[in-house]
Amino acid sequence: MDTVAFSDTDLAALPKHDRIRLINGLVGARPVHLLGTRSGSGVDNLALFNSAQHVGSSPALISVLFRPLEADCGVVRDSHDNLMETGSFTLNAVTPTLLEAAHRTAAKWPADQSEFQGVGLVPERVEGVVAPFVRGAPVQIGLDYVEQHRLCNATVLVIGAVRLVRVVKRGLESDHALSPSKAGALNVAGLDHYHRLVSHARLGRPD
Amino acid sequence: MDTVAFSDTDLAALPKHDRIRLINGLVGARPVHLLGTRSGSGVDNLALFNSAQHVGSSPALISVLFRPLEADCGVVRDSHDNLMETGSFTLNAVTPTLLEAAHRTAAKWPADQSEFQGVGLVPERVEGVVAPFVRGAPVQIGLDYVEQHRLCNATVLVIGAVRLVRVVKRGLESDHALSPSKAGALNVAGLDHYHRLVSHARLGRPD
Numbered sequence: 001m002d003t004v005a006f007s008d009t010d011l012a013a014l015p016k017h018d019r020i021r022l023i024n025g026l027v028g029a030r031p032v033h034l035l036g037t038r039s040g041s042g043v044d045n046l047a048l049f050n051s052a053q054h055v056g057s058s059p060a061l062i063s064v065l066f067r068p069l070e071a072d073c074g075v076v077r078d079s080h081d082n083l084m085e086t087g088s089f090t091l092n093a094v095t096p097t098l099l100e101a102a103h104r105t106a107a108k109w110p111a112d113q114s115e116f117q118g119v120g121l122v123p124e125r126v127e128g129v130v131a132p133f134v135r136g137a138p139v140q141i142g143l144d145y146v147e148q149h150r151l152c153n154a155t156v157l158v159i160g161a162v163r164l165v166r167v168v169k170r171g172l173e174s175d176h177a178l179s180p181s182k183a184g185a186l187n188v189a190g191l192d193h194y195h196r197l198v199s200h201a202r203l204g205r206p207d
Numbered sequence: 208m209d210t211v212a213f214s215d216t217d218l219a220a221l222p223k224h225d226r227i228r229l230i231n232g233l234v235g236a237r238p239v240h241l242l243g244t245r246s247g248s249g250v251d252n253l254a255l256f257n258s259a260q261h262v263g264s265s266p267a268l269i270s271v272l273f274r275p276l277e278a279d280c281g282v283v284r285d286s287h288d289n290l291m292e293t294g295s296f297t298l299n300a301v302t303p304t305l306l307e308a309a310h311r312t313a314a315k316w317p318a319d320q321s322e323f324q325g326v327g328l329v330p331e332r333v334e335g336v337v338a339p340f341v342r343g344a345p346v347q348i349g350l351d352y353v354e355q356h357r358l359c360n361a362t363v364l365v366i367g368a369v370r371l372v373r374v375v376k377r378g379l380e381s382d383h384a385l386s387p388s389k390a391g392a393l394n395v396a397g398l399d400h401y402h403r404l405v406s407h408a409r410l411g412r413p414d
Contacts, residue, residue, distance in 0.1 A: 139235070195405060
């Protein structure tokens with residue numbers, strides 16, 4: 001195969017934004033979610049995340065990675081503050097229909113303004129979950145804060161326990177496997193290259 | 208939208224494998240990698256991972272999540288032992304061509320047998336990286352161990368620093384964005400449902 005190699009010295013020598021694009025894209029295309037929280041004073045917050053990760057099934061745990069909280073990172077910092085205050089957050093899968101509004105939540109919004117209003121998305125309230133869900137998201141996950149870990153570069157891995165799941169029927173197989181292609185969930189490669197998913201093969205468990 | 212809701216009680220009441228399928232699928236379709244390591248005695252190891260995550264760009268850091276090491280988890284345990292012994296591991300993106308062999312690395316293999324031979328994949332050695340790469344993988348990342356965090360469910364998040372990147376030319380855009388669709392990298396939904404990626408939209412940075 002015709003390949004290009006980059007040593008760590010080569011990476012360091014790239015123009016800054018080229019380096020960031022390349023390194024952000026290394027792991028492949030990640031699922032995209034709107035992370036919903038609600039402040040103690042009742043302001044809803046939405047932020048775009050591409051780091052939701054399955055941590056375990058029993059109990060059901062999911063992690064998300066926050067950028068360094070010391071940095072000025074707007075809605076992401078607001079999300080973390082809210083999450084610590086209420087212990088509640090939601091993850092909402094992003095579809096092509098939701099994408100343009102979802103992407104705009106990454107702009108800078110004042111802390112006292114809800115991104116829902118700013119970008120034109122509609123919050124859904126579900127009893128027992130403080131944080132808002134996003135109407136139209138085909139997979140909605142309500143989580144309670146469990147713990148966090150500060151990683152070596154000051155990013156913060158937050159782990160939540162799954163309390164409520166709402167899934168669009170067309171995305172749910174008869175054996176309860178969840179199909180992101182049928183649900184219409186998007187992934188993102190690097191910083192801003194959104195991708196759809198197409199079923200390739202479902203393999204059994206290897207022996 | 209026509210949705211199905213599951214409370215934590217509903218989730219707990221599902222048949223075990225249905226619950227595992229549903230919870231594993233919640234976050235969406237994750238990139239698939241073969242993680243390569245080499246033991247101190249020179250046996251190469253490969254294990255299938257779907258948890259590679261971008262942690263930071265400066266320095267370039269990537270994490271992977273290991274199942275609890277106390278459990279009997281075969282090649283995954285071998286991978287972690289090797290990684291601790293040599294400090295080196297690789298991540299190799301999986302394509303449709305590599306998939307069948309890659310999936311079979313998840314079977315149980317004895318510690319003294321290389322999964323490369325067992326499943327018919329070819330190791331590639333690159334000077335300066337102890338762990339083997341997988342020939343034919345369109346994105347190959349060589350990493351050095353940095354730190355690990357034990358999470359609340361005894362899974363272990365390992366963080367590595369990127370030392371070497373080799374990318375197939377067709378996957379690299381002129382601005383160094385990496386296109387997983389052009390590279391042919393697969394994602395997996397839940398435990399075993401592999402998906403291809405199709406470019407949907409590349410959006411700019413929101414203001």
